[in-house]
Amino acid sequence: MKPGVAEPPWTARHAEMGSNRLERLASVLVDYSTRIRAGDLVCIDTGPSAAPLVREIWRRVLEAGGHPHLRLDVDGAPELLLHEGSDEQMAWVSPLRRAESERADVRIAIEADVNTRANSRVDPERQAHAERAREPLRRVHFARVSAGDLRYVVTLYPTQAAAQDADMSLTEYEDFVFRAGLLDHDDPRSEWEALGRAYARLAAWLDERKEIRVVGDGTDLTLSVEGRTWVPCDGHENFPDGEVFTGPIETKVDGTIRFTYPSGYAGRRVSGVELEFRGGEVVRAEADEGAAFLREMLALDGGARRAGEFSFGLNEAVTEFTGQTLFDEKLGGTVHLALGASYPESGGRVRSALHWDLVCDLRNDSEVFADGELVYRNGRFLDGLL
Amino acid sequence: MTDPRVERLAGLLADYSLALREGQVLRIDSLDAGSPLVLALYGVALRAGALPYTNVSLSGLGETLLHHGSDEQLTYLSPIQWQEIEHLDALVTIWSETNTRALSRADPTRHAAYIAAQRKLSNRRWERISSGEMSWCGTLYPTNAHAQEAEMSLAEYEDFVFAACHVHEDDPAAHWQAVSAELRGRAAELGGVRELRIVGPDTDLRVGVEGRSWLAADGRYNMPDGEVFTSPIETETEGEIRYTFPAVYHGREVEDVRLRFEAGRVVRAEAARGDDYLQSLLEMDAGARVLGEVAFGLNYEIDRFTRNILFDEKIGGTMHLALGSGFPQTGGQNNSGLHWDMICDLRRDGEIYADGELIWKDGRFLAEPALEVVESGVHG
Numbered sequence: 001m002k003p004g005v006a007e008p009p010w011t012a013r014h015a016e017m018g019s020n021r022l023e024r025l026a027s028v029l030v031d032y033s034t035r036i037r038a039g040d041l042v043c044i045d046t047g048p049s050a051a052p053l054v055r056e057i058w059r060r061v062l063e064a065g066g067h068p069h070l071r072l073d074v075d076g077a078p079e080l081l082l083h084e085g086s087d088e089q090m091a092w093v094s095p096l097r098r099a100e101s102e103r104a105d106v107r108i109a110i111e112a113d114v115n116t117r118a119n120s121r122v123d124p125e126r127q128a129h130a131e132r133a134r135e136p137l138r139r140v141h142f143a144r145v146s147a148g149d150l151r152y153v154v155t156l157y158p159t160q161a162a163a164q165d166a167d168m169s170l171t172e173y174e175d176f177v178f179r180a181g182l183l184d185h186d187d188p189r190s191e192w193e194a195l196g197r198a199y200a201r202l203a204a205w206l207d208e209r210k211e212i213r214v215v216g217d218g219t220d221l222t223l224s225v226e227g228r229t230w231v232p233c234d235g236h237e238n239f240p241d242g243e244v245f246t247g248p249i250e251t252k253v254d255g256t257i258r259f260t261y262p263s264g265y266a267g268r269r270v271s272g273v274e275l276e277f278r279g280g281e282v283v284r285a286e287a288d289e290g291a292a293f294l295r296e297m298l299a300l301d302g303g304a305r306r307a308g309e310f311s312f313g314l315n316e317a318v319t320e321f322t323g324q325t326l327f328d329e330k331l332g333g334t335v336h337l338a339l340g341a342s343y344p345e346s347g348g349r350v351r352s353a354l355h356w357d358l359v360c361d362l363r364n365d366s367e368v369f370a371d372g373e374l375v376y377r378n379g380r381f382l383d384g385l386l
Numbered sequence: 387m388t389d390p391r392v393e394r395l396a397g398l399l400a401d402y403s404l405a406l407r408e409g410q411v412l413r414i415d416s417l418d419a420g421s422p423l424v425l426a427l428y429g430v431a432l433r434a435g436a437l438p439y440t441n442v443s444l445s446g447l448g449e450t451l452l453h454h455g456s457d458e459q460l461t462y463l464s465p466i467q468w469q470e471i472e473h474l475d476a477l478v479t480i481w482s483e484t485n486t487r488a489l490s491r492a493d494p495t496r497h498a499a500y501i502a503a504q505r506k507l508s509n510r511r512w513e514r515i516s517s518g519e520m521s522w523c524g525t526l527y528p529t530n531a532h533a534q535e536a537e538m539s540l541a542e543y544e545d546f547v548f549a550a551c552h553v554h555e556d557d558p559a560a561h562w563q564a565v566s567a568e569l570r571g572r573a574a575e576l577g578g579v580r581e582l583r584i585v586g587p588d589t590d591l592r593v594g595v596e597g598r599s600w601l602a603a604d605g606r607y608n609m610p611d612g613e614v615f616t617s618p619i620e621t622e623t624e625g626e627i628r629y630t631f632p633a634v635y636h637g638r639e640v641e642d643v644r645l646r647f648e649a650g651r652v653v654r655a656e657a658a659r660g661d662d663y664l665q666s667l668l669e670m671d672a673g674a675r676v677l678g679e680v681a682f683g684l685n686y687e688i689d690r691f692t693r694n695i696l697f698d699e700k701i702g703g704t705m706h707l708a709l710g711s712g713f714p715q716t717g718g719q720n721n722s723g724l725h726w727d728m729i730c731d732l733r734r735d736g737e738i739y740a741d742g743e744l745i746w747k748d749g750r751f752l753a754e755p756a757l758e759v760v761e762s763g764v765h766g
Contacts, residue, residue, distance in 0.1 A: 055447070059450050059454055074424050077425060086435065103464070103466050
């Protein structure tokens with residue numbers, strides 16, 4: 001730039017806006033979601049494209065007195081392992097991964113895919129093998145979370161790949177992501193606290209119900225939830241957040257559910273999924289796209305055919321489907337059901353290497369009944385339940 | 387598409403430098419900018435049946451720690467790092483900076499505290515490397531930052547780096563095996579020498595090396611490589627030397643260093659630029675005025691100074707004589723916090739005599755070494 005020529009004002013402003021939003025996100029993740037304290041060993045788990053957010057989190061963790069530790073997946077390495085690794089190599093857990101999972105006090109996972117379909121052509125059987133290999137680490141993770149030894153949050157840094165899945169430009173997608181996190185509000189933290197109180201009231205009310213029936217286009221599913229705990233999600237383990245979930249009784253899920261939206265899972269896409277449950281187990285599974293992968297995942301292990309989670313998506317700032325589960329499952333006016341592992345805090349007992357969330361849109365011509373009573377219509381709870 | 391030279395470098399590191407075997411745990415350390423080589427090496431290691439994993443960081447994080455960290459955070463060593471180190475069979479360090487001067491303005495005291503803390507970990511790593519429990523190789527993936535230091539375009543610098551590693555050719559391992567045989571032969575011959583005399587412009591230095599063993603740096607620990615080195619007798623360096631290239635220590639340059647030695651110690655030192663820094667480093671401790679290393683740079687693909695010691699110390703036709711700590715494995719006994727490699731260009735008007743006999747002129751040994759196979763066991 002020549003001396004005396006002022007920078008165009010929009011350049012400076014744009015840069016400032018961008019870094020402010022990232023600073024805000026970093027601060028919410030560190031101060032609110034994971035409540036980092038002096039001395040915490042904090043593992044930041046992501047890919048290189050999330051570098052701008054990593055730098056903000058790194059600084060904020062230091063300011064909070066924590067010890068940041070970065071684990072960065074090299075773009076392309078997981079695919080190489082899937083393509084070229086032997087069974088033994090795929091099942092192997094590196095000493096770094098092991099040490100991180102056993103030692104970290106806090107884990108901040110940032111999804112930052114550069115290609116959401118990179119595994120589309122991988123043999124589904126090999127992917128199943130890779131999923132199973134992750135199970136021991138997942139078990140350590142949830143055991144440490146339950147024991148109060150580990151706090152964690154999963155978030156997403158907007159990349160071109162995710163924007164492409166959402167049929168958006170990167171700028172539009174960034175706006176969407178930050179809006180979904182309520183980061184456009186002056187004090188996002190108090191917004192989330194207020195939502196948390198509302199979700200907690202809804203969860204307490206749902207705790208008293210025995211049975212949920214969901215009726216919609218191609219869907220009529222009844223789940224028993226008696227004695228199970230509904231968990232309000234207000235930005236502590238996912239960010240953004242906005243759901244209330246439970247683990248249904250393992251043997252009491254019956255009927256059919258059709259998942260409106262395609263699902264991205266393990267680097268590939270599956271769409272038009274329809275499942276029929278009997279006695280808690282999937283007895284029929286169909287998909288327009290990715291049927292072979294769906295069947296392989298259902299056969300992964302004993303728990304993969306069961307519904308480990310049932311949940312209401314409640315985030316009103318997520319108004320459209322974008323292909324990323326982290327957002328889609330929070331979409332206000334949807335429910336989702338996860339095949340595979342339960343979260344122990346809900347009382348669910350499904351154990352599996354799989355946890356695959358599938359989202360069902362209830363915003364049109366849909367109803368939910370609790371113990372026979374209509375409580376939800378076209379995407380909203382009735383009577384001030386929320 | 388991947389540069390085929392990057393693929394060949396990855397293959398060379400795995401097959402030749404580390405001799406990576408099935409089932410061995412390999413960690414690949416790099417900054418994000420080195421990802422193409424990280425990925426290529428990861429693939430080669432998988433195909434070799436090893437258990438590779440990557441440990442990649444982002445540039446700028448160290449700087450943030452130095453600026454914002456408390457003393458406790460600065461010197462913290464995580465249990466993750468401690469737990470991990472014991473499991474490694476092989477380690478590759480890929481230097482790949484995006485800004486070689488990022489720490490220029492960091493507080494030197496805080497930087498020193500950080501380095502001192504990290505040294506505890508690297509000491510443990512060196513223990514395992516020198517006992518043969520694990521192998522290690524350090525290499526470089528070319529970036530604009532390194533090219534900028536070398537005053538080249540990135541494309542020119544890539545050519546330079548890959549030629550220095552001989553991965554511009556089809557079978558670099560064969561090249562390095564030949565180099566290894568030659569360097570070992572040279573080291574064996576030098577092992578019989580009592581005194582070297584180095585003569586060049588403003589240089590006439592006698593270095594006693596009797597009884598010390600010379601080692602061949604043949605691409606196991608560094609890629610590129612190409613030197614033979616030992617630690618001189620601590621009390622027997624006499625005379626004067628003028629270093630042609632700037633002497634760089636921790637990123638700071640000292641130009642036109644001239645040293646006078648008596649009975650092994652520097653008794654006079656001057657520099658055209660950075661003299662204060664030179665004097666302060668000589669005062670670091672008692673061992674800082676004594677030579678810890680004398681070495682011949684023998685990689686003739688490296689034909690210019692690029693401000694990176696990985697390459698500079700191997701410039702074909704140079705010698706480097708380092709002030710400070712010596713190498714115990716060669717018989718060296720000098721202890722110091724300093725190890726400062728300074729490079730002397732002997733490609734023009736340079737002569738070296740071994741026990742009075744001329745063995746080197748204008749940057750080349752006069753005779754080929756006898757190609758005896760010497761099993762030194764050093765690289766075992």
